[in-house]
Amino acid sequence: MVTPSSLPSIACLVPVIAGCLLLATGTRRRRYCELVALVTAGLLAVVGVVVAVRVASGNILVAWGEELRVDALSALMMLVVGVIGLIAVVYSIRYSTHGQMMETAGMGGPERRPAVFYALVLMFLGTMSWAVVTNNVVMLYVAVEATTLSSGLLVAFFWNRRALEAGYKYLILLTVGITFALLGCVVVYAGGAATGTLTGADTLMLSRIRDVAPLIPRPTALAAVALLIIGFGSKAGLVPFHVWLPDAHAEAPAPVSVLLSGVMIKVALYALARTVSIFFPAIPQLTVFAVAVGCLTMVVGVVLAMAQDDLKRLLAYSSVSQMGYVLSGIALGTYLGCYGGLFHLMNHALFKALLFMAAGALVYATGVRRISQVGGLARQMPVTAACFLIGALSIAGFPPFNGFWSKFTIYLALANSGLWWAAGVAVFTSLLTMVAVVRPVIRVFWAPPPLDGLVLDEVREVPAALWAPMVAVAVLCLLLGLMPSLAYDTLHGAATVLAVLGGS
Amino acid sequence: MISDLLPVSLIRTLSLTLVITSVLVVETRRLRAAVVAYVVQALLIVALLASFAAMNHALYWWAATALVTKALLIPWFLLRYIRKTGTEEVKPLVGFAPSILVAAVLMVAFFRLTHGQAALLVPSALADDEVLRTNLAVASTVFVLGLWALLTRRDAVKAVIGLCLLENGIHLGLVSFAPGLPETALFGVASEVVVTVFLLLYVIEGLVHEFGTTDTYRLRELRW
Numbered sequence: 001m002v003t004p005s006s007l008p009s010i011a012c013l014v015p016v017i018a019g020c021l022l023l024a025t026g027t028r029r030r031r032y033c034e035l036v037a038l039v040t041a042g043l044l045a046v047v048g049v050v051v052a053v054r055v056a057s058g059n060i061l062v063a064w065g066e067e068l069r070v071d072a073l074s075a076l077m078m079l080v081v082g083v084i085g086l087i088a089v090v091y092s093i094r095y096s097t098h099g100q101m102m103e104t105a106g107m108g109g110p111e112r113r114p115a116v117f118y119a120l121v122l123m124f125l126g127t128m129s130w131a132v133v134t135n136n137v138v139m140l141y142v143a144v145e146a147t148t149l150s151s152g153l154l155v156a157f158f159w160n161r162r163a164l165e166a167g168y169k170y171l172i173l174l175t176v177g178i179t180f181a182l183l184g185c186v187v188v189y190a191g192g193a194a195t196g197t198l199t200g201a202d203t204l205m206l207s208r209i210r211d212v213a214p215l216i217p218r219p220t221a222l223a224a225v226a227l228l229i230i231g232f233g234s235k236a237g238l239v240p241f242h243v244w245l246p247d248a249h250a251e252a253p254a255p256v257s258v259l260l261s262g263v264m265i266k267v268a269l270y271a272l273a274r275t276v277s278i279f280f281p282a283i284p285q286l287t288v289f290a291v292a293v294g295c296l297t298m299v300v301g302v303v304l305a306m307a308q309d310d311l312k313r314l315l316a317y318s319s320v321s322q323m324g325y326v327l328s329g330i331a332l333g334t335y336l337g338c339y340g341g342l343f344h345l346m347n348h349a350l351f352k353a354l355l356f357m358a359a360g361a362l363v364y365a366t367g368v369r370r371i372s373q374v375g376g377l378a379r380q381m382p383v384t385a386a387c388f389l390i391g392a393l394s395i396a397g398f399p400p401f402n403g404f405w406s407k408f409t410i411y412l413a414l415a416n417s418g419l420w421w422a423a424g425v426a427v428f429t430s431l432l433t434m435v436a437v438v439r440p441v442i443r444v445f446w447a448p449p450p451l452d453g454l455v456l457d458e459v460r461e462v463p464a465a466l467w468a469p470m471v472a473v474a475v476l477c478l479l480l481g482l483m484p485s486l487a488y489d490t491l492h493g494a495a496t497v498l499a500v501l502g503g504s
Numbered sequence: 505m506i507s508d509l510l511p512v513s514l515i516r517t518l519s520l521t522l523v524i525t526s527v528l529v530v531e532t533r534r535l536r537a538a539v540v541a542y543v544v545q546a547l548l549i550v551a552l553l554a555s556f557a558a559m560n561h562a563l564y565w566w567a568a569t570a571l572v573t574k575a576l577l578i579p580w581f582l583l584r585y586i587r588k589t590g591t592e593e594v595k596p597l598v599g600f601a602p603s604i605l606v607a608a609v610l611m612v613a614f615f616r617l618t619h620g621q622a623a624l625l626v627p628s629a630l631a632d633d634e635v636l637r638t639n640l641a642v643a644s645t646v647f648v649l650g651l652w653a654l655l656t657r658r659d660a661v662k663a664v665i666g667l668c669l670l671e672n673g674i675h676l677g678l679v680s681f682a683p684g685l686p687e688t689a690l691f692g693v694a695s696e697v698v699v700t701v702f703l704l705l706y707v708i709e710g711l712v713h714e715f716g717t718t719d720t721y722r723l724r725e726l727r728w
Binding site for chain 1: 654670674678682685703708715720
């Protein structure tokens, strides 16, 4: 049932307006900025939950004509944006008081930095909400590019050599990459318009183009798919377009890494799935190609992760690898594949947010990011150690954590579609993930400190303002692992939207 | 036929000059001159869009937006930063003679490819129209020259100019791809480029402050 609603417009407008106000007033009062950010992010999370509940009961929410349209798939994404966004904001309040973050010279002097930081975070959240609710194929490109622009300065926020280099690469590579997505979106639009069955504003609406997609000539469809995979794929960190990702995700402040790895790359993958899946019924061979891209991404990501000594870069590469899982799942186009892929998308948002927060806590407490420099910290930082371990076991697909169920569903779906090789690659990658992620965690927290390592006698557990959001997410990971049916309503609807091919 | 509505020979002349300005933008090593060539190109695009506007009046808005963003705002940003970061481009990866040779080959190849295969990308009756095919071919040529600049130029500011060239190609192509595109979509697409250029130049200023150069090959902090 299509219902007009103001919730989608609230989700994309309020954070952007709040961000603009913070920038415009240029306030120097940190507390005031934090309050605005908290209230707005809280509102976004509440909107996400309310929308998910309303959509789960069979509604499709629309606004501004059909310009914004929230079906079950968009609702799932809004939930992810809202919840992880709130967690990142809560975490930043304490994290941003630490070290150099608010003291370096860039962006209008130290006293303005809190306002700039929270304003950009809010705009980032608002543009991501817009990207997941828009139904306009050209605006989808505009919104995804807007997420790059709002997060570009956040990546470079430390304004030192490494951060600036990462920020420059991030902006230029993603802008060039996403240009291909613009071409792809316009080809989709032109193809839909040329079928002659759509009129007026309908020619731009993805939900309408989807109905006429089988009429679009095959060469045009293939050209569009190639352009979209380059464009949105580079933003989603798919191999071989992933080179910006480890730099950006590792050099950004921890709460921003949470948003980049936890939410942004999923928004890009959502955009890819939305646009490419409309061609699946007409060209089912595309699914095998997309699964192959997913498998390549999985393996390359995890192999590069194993080579890292820098904890945050390791986590960034493992994000690449996990995006491969999500893609392999939803690329199948079957219900089971989409269910598994979207479940993994949701789970990865949770446990990658947890891992980046825990890595941030480690940096907060010790100032160290290199795995080889520390060891045996579990005694001094028990909560961080436990959270890190839970995150690592989840990402490695260990029962009883949430990652186990989603990965297991993806294996089943791949095997069910007859792609045994892909299922094999996925299982193998999962084993490598265990080595890549769990081993460093053991080393940092439980192994004896290295002889030539730093002397860290005065290390203490991080304050509650940092560990509380971590514990909350860790509990969610465990809860979804013990009771995976909790997410069923949301995921079932979303998978039904995305599953355009028959079979199980 | 659409071409009956349009000043065909004017469009031809403008398109040809447009390609020449792209080569100038890519090959000039004095950054100010490159920006001037870019402004000329922007004005040509505005003129082209205005001549196409007979078939879709939304294109008048598109032309006005292009005038403000491409001919005024972006060059203004660029010139302001060039004053701070230096007027001479860092020596490019590929020398002048080979670069212009490759650029020429790319131009001819892409022009012919797009001109011949226009129907593949634009599956409508419009693709059969000679004027729109030529426009698409010009657009793809500008696009590929921008990509060439991005790949072979070491200078960060020049990379930004290359990015602008790439976007010019795309925006010009939209006329052929989607003549009926509404102005809100066009406005969104055009304004993002301005923000991108602004942010990139802002970050480059920081880079110059930290690294003392706009040479992107000296950005070697992050490996693997």
